[in-house]
Amino acid sequence: MSDRKVKLMQGNEACVEGALAAGMKFYAGYPITPSTEVAELCAQKLPLIGGKFIQMEDEIAGMAAIIGSSLAGLKSMTATSGPGFSLKQENIGYAALAEVPCVIVDVQRAGPSTGLPTAPSQGDIMQAKWGTHGDHPVIALSPSSVKETFDLTVKCFNLAEKYRTPVLLMLDEVVGHMREKIEIPNPDEIEIYNRIKPQEGDDSYKAYRVEEKEIVPRMAAFGEGFHFHVTGLMHDEFGFPTNDTDTSDKLIRRIMAKVSDNVDDIVIYEEKYMADAEYVVLAYGGTARSAISAVKKAREMGIKVGLFRAVTIWPFPEKQIRELAGKVKKFIVPEMNLGQYVLEVERVVAGRAEVISLGKANGEVITPDEILSKIKEVL
Amino acid sequence: MDNRIEIRLSGSGGQGLILGGIILAEAAINEGNNAIQSQSYGPEARGGASKAEVIISREEIDFPKVDKADLLLAMTEVAYKKYIKSLKEGGILIADSSINVDAEDKAYKVLQVPIIATAAEKLGKAMVANIIALGVIQQVTEVVNKESLEAAVLNRVPRGTEELNKTALSEGYMLASSTF
Incomplete structure (x- = not known):
């Protein structure tokens, strides 16, 4: 498309452009x-x-x-980094249970605590899954390029609206701060999903009742004439708090199933050089760029290695990894932490292939040469 | 131009090196090449060590960081000492005249020119040293052409400073050609 704008853009900037394209108003x-x-x-x-x-x-x-503004009908976003991501957790859980669509961007920096403020990390991967207490559905995407940051930010809003849940965009400082070429798609090329609202004047509307063949309750906006209650307590179909165990059981299972029943719709991944691969480098976010560079170099040396890139990091691409585990000899998992995502890989691979962690958490990126050395070491 | 060239611009915070890197990357993109610009800096806004990195390539760029640079611009002695070891053997060092460059080291080509003095004394604006440096880099490497570099500079500098910045570019071109 010749009328697309080609620009040099920073990852963080592409995130904002994507959010605006998706309809963010707050x-x-x-x-x-x-x-x-x-x-x-x-x-x-x-x-x-x-x-x-x-x-x-x-x-x-x-x-x-952003929870309030979303309940008032606006597509909403906030952004932070590790220390702030920790502080937001309580309300992320609230948004999960109250089923409030919103997008939270975490541009990861080296932690724990205030750590290395300007240095990259992927240390919040498990926090993205387990940061807030209680069982709760989690959707988290992690882009590897500026262009993908744009696309996935749009996707985050769409998933938030579709599944009425907070969605996490797990950037890292590498992708957030680098500038690279991006072609901005035209608005008519971008797919947008908007939350389903109740029919105007529907007297039978219950804020937390799921209509037949629908995935989530229809979402009225405050100020549009519907009266409903929103709480972080377990609640009934009206949104009123309850201590009833049956109601609670139904609710928690329903909100978990929004993600677990729709994994195929949510999971995005990329495979490169995988057709005949005996070894696989499994990477995500900024580290995936080092990984593909290392894989290309290894291929030049005749090593049968491929890349599996998790674009959706939560839910975990379980089906794909389970299948791969029966085909390849070894998984190498480079990540800018001391071994978080690798735990999930080990769980799913379940001993059918060797899983090797390549972790680094000193504020430096993992270089292609470091991954290449690891590949050669474990051959 | 080679398939991939890696440039490291180093100095202290406030010298406009990140902006310099952005301009260089934009000039490359305007010519249809791929480019990535990244940086590292400390928590402080001014002073401290600052570096901006630019990778320009005809092909897709996977790893977005510079390891061994093909070209190092050093605007301060501290930056020179810190980053000279990361210059490729046979690479190019462009150093400001204020720096004591180790004359014994012949592993790379050295171009030492008065970038900061030209900005401060000849043009009376120390802040355009980064633009002068871009002119020098263009002449030495031809990694971008003059037209796209000038367009990229004018696109990024504040309104009202266009002539000053054009002059700064010309000074850079002259510094490079008078020495080589």
Whole structure:
């Protein structure tokens, strides 16, 4: 398409452009390196399209504000990094149980605590899954390029709207801060999903009742004439708190099933050089770029190695990895932490192939040569 | 141009090296090549060591970081000492005249020119040193052409400073050609 705009763009900037393309109208947050550009650009751009930007007093308030705005009918986003991601967890759980669609961007930096503020990491991978207490559905995507950051931000909004759940965009400092070429698709090329609302004047509307053949309850917006209750307590179809174990059981199983019954719709992955591969490098986010570079070099040496890239990191691409485990000899899992995602790989591979961790958490990226050495070492 | 060239711009925070890297990458993209710009910096806004990296390639760029650079620009002595070891053997060092370059080291080509002095004294604006440096890099490497570099500079600098920045580019071209 010749009329597409070709630009040099930063990952964080592409995230904002993707959010706007998806229909974001509200952003609230507390700026933190290396995600600050997301807030800055939302502050610049949202007022121009009639949207709202609020710099909140702290991280959890930023999360609370996007829950409120989403309940009022607006597509909403916040962005943060590790320290702020920790602080937001309580309200992420609230959004999960109250089924409030929203997008949370975590541009990961080296932790724990305030760690290395300007250095990359993938240390929040397990936190993305288990950061808030209780069983809760999790959808998390992790882009490897600036263009993919745009596309996946759109996808995050679509999934949030479709499954009425918070969706996490797990960026890392590498992709968030680098600038590269991107072709911005035209608006008519972008698929947008909007939440299903109740029929106007539907007197039988219950805020948490799922209509037949639908996945989630229809979502009225506050201010549109429907009266309903929203809570972080277990609740009935009206949204009112309950201690009833049967109602609670149904609710928790229903919200978990939104993701577990729709894994094929949610899981995105990429395979390269996998047709005859005996070894597989399994990577995600910024590290996947080092991984593909290493795989290409190894292929030049005649080593039968391929790349499996998890684009959706949660839910885990379980079916695909289980299948691979029967075909390949070894998995190498490079990640900018000391071995988190590798645990999930081990669980699913279940001893049918060897799983090798290549972790690094000192604020430096994992280089292609480091991955290549590991490949050669384990041959 | 080679298939892939890796450039490291180093100096101290506030010298505009990240902007310099962005401009260089944009010029490359305007010519239809691929380019990636990245940076590393400390938590402080000014001072400290700062580096910007640019990779320009005809092909898709997988690993987005510079390891061994084909070209190192050093604007301060601290940066020179810190990054000279990351210059490829046979690579090009462009160093500001204020730096004590180790004359014994012949493993790479050295071009030492008064970038900062030209900006501060001849043009009276220290802030355009980064643009002068881009002019020098263009002349030495021809990694981008003059037209796309100028267009990229003008696209990024504040309104009202266009002539100053064009002059800065020309000064860079001259510094490079007078020495080579």
